[in-house]
Amino acid sequence: MPDAKLQVIPLGGLGEFGMNCTILRYGDDIIVIDAGMMFPEDEMFGVDIVAPDFKFLRENKEHVRGVLLTHGHEDHIGGMPFLLSKMSVPVYGTPLTLSLVERRLEEHGLAESADLREVTAGERLELGPFQIEFIHVTHSIPSALALAITTPLGVIIHSGDFKIDPTPPDSIPFDLHTFAEYGKKGVLLLLSDSTNSDRPGYSESEISVIPRFEEIFHRSEGRVIVSCFSSSVHRVQTILRMAKRAKRKVAFLGRSLNSVLEIAHGHGLLEIPDGILLRPQDIMTADPAKVAVLVSGTQGEPMSALARVAVDSHRHLKISSGDTVVMSARMIPGNEKPIYRMINHLSRRGAKTIYGSMAPPIHVSGHGSAEELRLLLNLVRPKYFVPIHGEHRQLSKHASLASHLYDDCLHSCFILETGDCLELDEAGARKAERIPVGRICIDSGTVDEVVEELVIRDRRNLSEDGFVIPIIAIDHLTGATEGPPEVVSRGFMSGEEGAQLMQEARQVVGKTLAASTPEEKGDLGVIQEKIRVDLRRFLTKRTSRRPLVMPVILEF
């Protein structure tokens, strides 16, 4: 198929934060890069997890050659159960990444049937018309990959998530050379991580947290309690080393933390010094000056270990005056309030709390800042550029970081959003027709419990002004109403004033009924709508609020 077109279609993660998933299609053949999830926005009431709608892949499933996973973060792998529950496809990733996927699949009973295939950096793989080379990049989780994908039209480079860490804790350097080689030979298209494109300069190396931790571990008189992301294996390694030097034993609190660290340890990616571990049940009896505790719950998640510690409801750890709590993670936008609330509780119980930005830092980002992004652009020298992973503001800033390349190699830069389609052929590249995309909202942990948009909209309305439900009994033969209408309400107004208003509401409904013909009363839809409109008008006029008004007609 020499004349076939190459398409790049983001199913998620462009123009939004999280649930990264991008499709490459050449002719009919499809490969998928990542399948992540995101946490819901505030307005998605009662929804726990959001993932891309994989309908497009299901409709083309006989052509999907494989899923390539760049690394093991939830925004890159968290959608896998929802993808694999409906179709079967080989999944490629590093051993750590695949173990983290397997853990999620197990929760949904999908692990046995999954076809997981290990790859490592430097390896090559052929999938239909695509030849893939895996390239090692540095990030906050070990075993992270970029992809160089050779297609009949040229090479596409997908950066995955990365920073260019000059001194990574595991001493495995960012593979500048392979990017340079591809850049020298010519790259058709670069897809590159935009998460930190709005931060000037360079992100600090992961090892720059060492001085601050060293000081805290040595100087603190009480327990040192550190919260970081479970997947921040490098950070955990640093903390273990610092604890050893400061002669503190370390306990792990949190299910997710324990399972991720066990997986990383199993793959030889986390070294646990002999005799350093402390059982959670021994935390409170050990000398506080000899104790460090690693806890999950950086985002103030209500059921997390740290949130429970903060309100004194954790079995194994009780904050005492003199303890130090270190928040070694970024605050994901939208989570600031619950995080601060948790920090306040910890402070109230006597803990010294360390959070926010400071020098030296207690946290560094795993994503490259503007100068690192420019460095990758300069190495790869792409003909076309699509910034990925980020909201529009970040994509757009990343695009402007490439502007100096127009004098050199760059023909065009495309800001795509989820569902856009970039089409490339011999004649060039252009935005083609969008494909229908969507998101699935999942209530609890299962793959089936999808919450529909309509339900979320109702919850939003209910959350603002509650509901008012008039209930009318109508004789289905005569159209006569049985007794006075009943009106019930919640979340709207309470107390005497509310009761008085409901009394008046009954009269309003009574009036509407009296003014309706038997024919109208015989048609459920008509009489319901008349009552709804009249009652709603009355309530808005009297209270300037807009509760959900939903008349119920009982027929006898």
Added chain:
Amino acid sequence: MPDAKLQVIPLGGLGEFGMNCTILRYGDDIIVIDAGMMFPEDEMFGVDIVAPDFKFLRENKEHVRGVLLTHGHEDHIGGMPFLLSKMSVPVYGTPLTLSLVERRLEEHGLAESADLREVTAGERLELGPFQIEFIHVTHSIPSALALAITTPLGVIIHSGDFKIDPTPPDSIPFDLHTFAEYGKKGVLLLLSDSTNSDRPGYSESEISVIPRFEEIFHRSEGRVIVSCFSSSVHRVQTILRMAKRAKRKVAFLGRSLNSVLEIAHGHGLLEIPDGILLRPQDIMTADPAKVAVLVSGTQGEPMSALARVAVDSHRHLKISSGDTVVMSARMIPGNEKPIYRMINHLSRRGAKTIYGSMAPPIHVSGHGSAEELRLLLNLVRPKYFVPIHGEHRQLSKHASLASHLYDDCLHSCFILETGDCLELDEAGARKAERIPVGRICIDSGTVDEVVEELVIRDRRNLSEDGFVIPIIAIDHLTGATEGPPEVVSRGFMSGEEGAQLMQEARQVVGKTLAASTPEEKGDLGVIQEKIRVDLRRFLTKRTSRRPLVMPVILEF
């Protein structure tokens, strides 16, 4: 009354962010310092404004000698309408502060009856047993005051909100000397602003935003659109000066911005260069390179001018490619998501967006950082110290900033939260019994529309899983049920699955009815509770969700 006790009681703003209000009581005599509002937390569904419950003041109104306002920010004056709607008391503040209060009072029809009395820095005032001296401090709004209150037991210093700006734009310096004098003579108690106690070092001077603005105003090819708080009069002054140098005319968009700037201008606190103003209706016809626009809406408030510009629904301003939008304000925690959403819209329409931290800065804080707080502590040398204005984490960090003074003057430091009572007498200081405090939640702009806790709780429940309402008609004589039970639901489950579940729910209710005695059915409360419990158990088991279940019994 030589033996009377002195009490310090925060009615708001300690252990929480906003709605600052503190009472001093000596014997029976009371003075009130500030009466602010706060914006509601996410979980306070449908509530627009939160203010302290002033019940304690109403109950003691014959003893309230006056309200002292430190400055004109909403978290210090926004509660005034709710205070003055129920009681009458003289209000003291600088002309700017009082004009801003008056504007709020007018909205509630309370301006005419209010007793507003102007004071200026350096002035003294006697209120019962309290002698007050007003001290000039630097802050993001002009005309900000600290208070030195001489009581029979000693001097109390209340810092108001402050930073120690070495180079304030209006050249009126922070009055170090008066603080120093009081410090030298001896201060019983210091109450000092803790907002930035968790930031190391010094806050930068307000004038340090000049280089960045200078660059933006000169280098941008299109319009420069700047969003800052309406009350940041110094910032607006800087922007006007920069615009003049760059030969740009300036238009103001936003009702609040216009009214605050008019007030500031009226008091001689804002200098508007001749011929610099541009009418909003002329923005789109003027040369973009000669235009600057000041817009309100730094926090992404949906009805604000900037939010409307972002979605292209503002009459006077439409973003074009090449325009620059500058966010010159901090993001209040909890507002990040709506702010970023707005920035994304602006970016999508082609604007270059400038936000976040950078050097030189586009925004500096109006509150002093750790070293400024230490400087004030060292100047004042208090015997007792109460950190004010902030959540527990900030109060506690502020307390630790005073620890070096224990070797010098400091006897004790008290971390109080709203409702706590600090009692001082000849024997010393101690926490006394708490007084009952609360907050009032206001729905729209009126003083009467108070939303009760119960209603907010219902809205929260409704927002998570919606409601399910079984409706049963019972013959009040025989206890027989008329027809099958009806079950209505919203925000819970929709579609076929939802319909099927409601069908089963009807059967569950039917079973409960069949298993109930006529006596039970005769007692509304009993039968309602039985149905509620059974149906709730069924729904939780089937869906693991917990909608609000509220049976309605209609009697015939």
